Amino acid sequence: MSGQLAQTLRAQLRLPVMAGPMFIASTAELVIAQCRAGIIGAMPALNPRTTAELDADIARIRAAVGDAPYAINLVAHKSNSRLEADLEVVLRHKVPIVVLALAANADLVRQLQDNGSLVFQDVARDRHARKCAEMGVDGIIAVGAGAGGHTGDLSPFALLAEIREWWDGLLILSGCIATGRAVLAAEVLGADLAYIGSPFLASTEANTQPGFKRMVVEGSSKDVVTTNCFTGVNANFLRPSLLEHGLDPDNLQQRAGGGINIDGGGDNAKAWKEIWSAGQGIGAVKRAEPATDYIDWLAADYEAARKAMGMAAFERENA
Numbered sequence: 323m324s325g326q327l328a329q330t331l332r333a334q335l336r337l338p339v340m341a342g343p344m345f346i347a348s349t350a351e352l353v354i355a356q357c358r359a360g361i362i363g364a365m366p367a368l369n370p371r372t373t374a375e376l377d378a379d380i381a382r383i384r385a386a387v388g389d390a391p392y393a394i395n396l397v398a399h400k401s402n403s404r405l406e407a408d409l410e411v412v413l414r415h416k417v418p419i420v421v422l423a424l425a426a427n428a429d430l431v432r433q434l435q436d437n438g439s440l441v442f443q444d445v446a447r448d449r450h451a452r453k454c455a456e457m458g459v460d461g462i463i464a465v466g467a468g469a470g471g472h473t474g475d476l477s478p479f480a481l482l483a484e485i486r487e488w489w490d491g492l493l494i495l496s497g498c499i500a501t502g503r504a505v506l507a508a509e510v511l512g513a514d515l516a517y518i519g520s521p522f523l524a525s526t527e528a529n530t531q532p533g534f535k536r537m538v539v540e541g542s543s544k545d546v547v548t549t550n551c552f553t554g555v556n557a558n559f560l561r562p563s564l565l566e567h568g569l570d571p572d573n574l575q576q577r578a579g580g581g582i583n584i585d586g587g588g589d590n591a592k593a594w595k596e597i598w599s600a601g602q603g604i605g606a607v608k609r610a611e612p613a614t615d616y617i618d619w620l621a622a623d624y625e626a627a628r629k630a631m632g633m634a635a636f637e638r639e640n641a
């Protein structure tokens with residue numbers, strides 16, 4: 323097992339899992355349910371409609387989960403007009419973990435760390451991971467192929483091996499992890515934590531329409547289409563959702579280097595809100611249910627996988 327931080331975080335968890343923050347979908351209630359069930363909960367700062375609502379949501383999360391680690395995702399990009407105000411709230415609450423997305427810089431990383439937060443950043447390439455390490459981040463989230471939202475395109479076997487060769491800090495694997503067996507597989511590949519997004523789209527606490535939850539429960543990898551047509555960067559969307567909006571999933575217009583717009587504007591302003599994103603791992607999601615029920619199942623599946631491999635239970639490892 324790798325560094326001290328990984329051990330400290332894992333010792334606070336029921337299983338080595340962190341939730342991926344999801345635009346629109348993650349709510350304070352979802353974060354609270356995730357933390358109470360023993361994983362790291364996470365939510366984008368932009369999900370509450372205003373900075374004042376973000377302030378109230380973080381206060382509610384803190385009151386509900388106490389010392390349990392939770393994360394807020396900040397989009398550190400010039401197109402995020404709320405960055406300065408949201409950052410002030412995150413600093414004031416001393417949020418335990420801040421996940422930075424896009425264009426983070428060393429000054430921002432240091433400012434958050436000096437204030438007591440751990441700073442994680444997601445990457446899809448070894449080259450980007452090295453830049454993050456130079457910036458001094460505490461944790462690297464490696465996003466492999468098939469992930470929900472903006473996806474990577476590398477096999478996790480390649481991406482994790484390349485990063486682990488030189489990075490002995492906290493390493494988290496993201497992309498299609500939806501079962502306990504997959505959580506264990508992520509650890510075997512060298513990850514300290516598995517990062518899980520799409521399965522929580524079907525959670526009762528998620529801000530997702532019933533039709534979205536149904537598509538996640540009924541869908542599998544064949545229903546997931548990768549396109550850059552909405553944001554200029556590859557993201558995974560649900561095929562039935564594209565069809566419902568009159569789009570041909572097999573003939574989507576590819577954008578040529580249009581850059582990224584966090585409002586999800588691009589060629590179709592309905593992306594994220596009405597045209598739904600999910601990753602290739604949704605075949606494992608069988609029910610729309612409270613997050614705690616999914617995490618209970620995940621924990622049982624994880625322990626069964628450990629047992630099948632002749633490993634001791636996770637709790638005993640931490641004892």
Ligand SMILES: Cc1cc2nc3c(=O)[nH]c(=O)nc-3n(C[C@H](O)[C@H](O)[C@H](O)COP(=O)(O)O)c2cc1C
Pocket residue numbers: 341342343344345347366395421423444465468469470471472496497498499517518519520521599600601602603
């Ligand atoms: C609908 C949706 C919205 C997402 N929005 C964000 C976001 O705002 N910020 C972010 O860092 N990651 C975002 N993600 C990515 C997740 O945090 C996580 O990396 C991803 O879901 C992991 O892959 P999985 O969905 O296959 O589990 C989003 C994912 C989905 C499915």
